[in-house]
Amino acid sequence: MSLNGAVLLSPDNSPALIQGEKSFLVQAGVRMEFDSANPYPGRQGYSFTAVGTLHLTNIRVIYVPRILQETMKNINIPLENLRDGKLYQPWFDANRYEANVIPVPNGGLSQPGRIKWAFKEGGGFEFSSIFMQLRSRITGESLPQEEPLPLYDPSNAPPPANAGSSSSTPTPALPFPLPPAFSESGLDTLVAAPDAAPVDDEPRPDAPPGYQ
Known part of the structure; x- marks a missing residue:
């Protein structure tokens, strides 16, 4: 890593690429x-904080702050000098890439440091993926591989919730007994409704005289 190691071109302060260098990503809004x-x-130690544009090429990472300062107009980091990098993806904040930085001879820094890039306008995942591939081509280091998931073993599967019970659900006991089944013999025990006319089996008296 070196301070002010890149040549900036006017008017947008984009870095001038050297022979054989190719740009792969340009991302603005990076803190x-x-x-x-x-x-x-x-x-003596160094601390910098800025918001600007990050340039990723096949050779280096160049960071240009939005407001150029006298002591820091850009940061120039060869890909192999960024080590132990990791992308952080928090739920409620922008993606952030962190890595250890190794200084280059006569680059303005005398000791290693820690750098953090927060991608406020997106591009963090793209930077991490492209950077790892480009760095792997230079250093020959293999890309980090995710640990494979374990194979499914039916013998280790938990028993189902209804294991050991019958398929039919038992009927819960009622808090009161059911009445006996209805039959024709039970008609004799029925009581007539209150508004029904009483049944009179006695013979009617003869009609009064003169009644036609």
């Missing part, structure tokens, strides 16, 4: 935090 503070007394 950068760099810290190389040294805990030992007498050793």
